[in-house]
Amino acid sequence: MTDIDAPSAPRISAQRADAQRNKQTLLDVAAALFVTSGVEVSVREIAAQAGVGIGTVYRHFPTRADLIIAVYRHQVETCAEAGPVLLARYASPYAALAEWIQLFVDFLATKHGLADVMQPGDPSFDALHRHLLDRLAPVCTAFLDAAVEAGEIRPGIQAYELMRGVGNLCIGAGTDPHYDARRLVDLLIAGLRRVNPHAQVDTGDEPRGEEVCNRPFQSRGNRHPLISRKRG
Amino acid sequence: MTDIDAPSAPRISAQRADAQRNKQTLLDVAAALFVTSGVEVSVREIAAQAGVGIGTVYRHFPTRADLIIAVYRHQVETCAEAGPVLLARYASPYAALAEWIQLFVDFLATKHGLADVMQPGDPSFDALHRHLLDRLAPVCTAFLDAAVEAGEIRPGIQAYELMRGVGNLCIGAGTDPHYDARRLVDLLIAGLRRVNPHAQVDTGDEPRGEEVCNRPFQSRGNRHPLISRKRG
DNA sequence: TTGACAAACGGAACACTGTTCCGTAATGTA
DNA sequence: TACATTACGGAACAGTGTTCCGTTTGTCAA
Structure with missing residues (x-):
């Protein structure tokens, strides 16, 4: 996963011409196939589409995930760089965050199955998962810190967690007309909001109904033994 | 996918004894393995763990997804039946919904990888996906309708979409200590809330910052050409 | 131009899926 | 006990990502 683009220690020449050609062809073909299939x-x-052998693919991209990362590297970078720009443009960090998240969602949702594969667990795709989060989570943290400081959102939510949540919501987007990832992400971001910026934080016990919207977020563990480990 | 449990037209006897035994063993072994692995x-x-051949598994469960469905059938049923009970118990439909969603999340999040596999797309798991949603979405609709009528939440969100969103947020739960699905689902549910129950609905153009919390939800399509289809 | 050699290629082979198929074995009835 | 039917077991198939290694090719020095 390290330095796929950079030439590795040019001993004689940078890289053989055929190798360069093949790598570029693979990136082009992969990008096209990712869109269609x-x-x-x-x-x-x-x-096959690139007219090379399987071994050639693995020579340039040690793993399928590495190929995917390489194809989308520029777009991820663009998204990351848009962070500071948006933060400077908006008076409200929350508004800037909402705008940036939409940028991220638009990126994920328009790539068939990208979100599906971005989840961890599959060790083969951990690299892909890490790349996106390593690059974008710090950007998101800037938004969150600013918004918390401005009193616009509740504290306690981590950028990593939020990004993963947004990413998860994008899974299956584009394949199901009854599922609109954008709408749900809006819901999630709206839930972040501290309704009355200067209200007293509710630190009482089990929250109910009316007060559910304004408390900070903490993990609470399992609370429902109603459905326990038991087979049907 | 139809009637896995029910004996299929008992012509001579209900089912051979060894078949019954094997099916039960498979359900027990699968349930145990789902927990550990x-x-x-x-x-x-x-x-192998059940001490039967592969053919025997497929005789009882035409598909891997069918086996998973059968293992969790009771728990899904319990969750569905809890719906009306909760709705009757709480004065606030929103509070009841929040409680019920937590029930669903507790179910999903404690099953390693269940949420991961519940997503559509993979035709092999469409059955699993459909089973859960067919059973639970109507229950969820009851909550949403009641909450909308009570003016507690914004209209415009469909039960199917909400359930899928919650399911997606549960993906990867339990494998990553930095990801708390419950917290994000809380966020999502909080975002559902209509902050001031009798406030005028904002129907203006592109919403920003302060007003983002109270408008109804509608699909909006892509709005950010900043990141377009282009390779890195 | 030619030789030499590292670099790159191609694709068979491996390990792993879910699923199908069919000869064989066990079961319950007459 | 004889027999029809039901169920079993596991080899085989089609698919995946990945590894390996014999062969080809590009490049640079002589």
Whole structure:
């Protein structure tokens, strides 16, 4: 996952011409196939479309995930760089955050299956997962810190968690007309909001109904033994 | 996917004794393996642990998803039946909804990888996906309708969409200590809330900052050409 | 131009899925 | 006990990502 783009210690020449050509072809073909068939296209199909052998793919991209990362590297970078710009443009850090999150959602939701594969667990895609979060979570943290300081949102939510939540909400977007990821992300971001900026924080016990909107967020663990481990 | 539990037209006898025994063993073994290894365990491993051949697994459960559905059928049923009970118990439909959603989250989040696999797309798991949503979405609709009528939440959100969103947020829960699905679901549910129950609905153009919390939800499509289809 | 050699290629092979198929074995009835 | 039916077991199939290694090719020095 490290330095896929950079030439590795040019001993004689930078890189053989055919290697450069093949790598570029692979990136182009993969980008095109990701659009038409989703990021789940098999390595074999990418290789075939590019007119190279499977071994060539793995020579340039040690893992399928590395190829995906390389294809979307620029877009992730663009999204990350938009962070400070938006933060400076808006008087309200919350508004800037909402705008930036939409940027991220638009990126994820328009790539078939990208969000599906961005989840951790599958060790093969951990690299992809880490790359996106390592690059974007710090940007998000800036938004959150500013918004908390301005009293616009409740404290206690971490950027990593929020980004993963947004990413998860994007799963399946574009394949199901009855599922609108953007709408749900809006819901999530709205839930972040501290309704009355200078209200007293509610630190009482189990929150109910009316007060649910204004307390800070903390983990609470399982509270419902109603459904326990038991087979049907 | 239809009537896995029910005996299929008992012509001579209900079912052979060894078949009954094997089916029960498979359900028990699968339930145990789902807890220890997650729902991703291979069919071969389940068969081996149960001491039967692979063919036997597929005889009783035409698909891996069918086995998963069968294992969790009772719990899904319990969750569905809890709906009306909670709705009757709380004066606030919103509070009841919040409680019920937590029930659902507790169910999903404690099953390794169940949420991961509940997403559509993979045709093999469409059955699982449909089963959960078909059973639970109507229950959720009752909550939402009541809450909207009581003026507690904004209209415009569909039960199917909300359930899928909650399900998506549960993906990866339990495998990552830095990701708390419950906290994010709380955020999502909080975002549902109409802050001032009898406030005028904001129907202005692009909402910003302060007013973002009280408008109804509608799809808005892509609005950010900043990140477009282009390779890195 | 030619030789030499590292770099790159291609694709068979491996390990792993879920699923199908069919010859064989066990079961319950007459 | 004889027999029809039901169920079993596991090899085989189609698919995946990845590894490995014999062969080809590009490049630079002589």
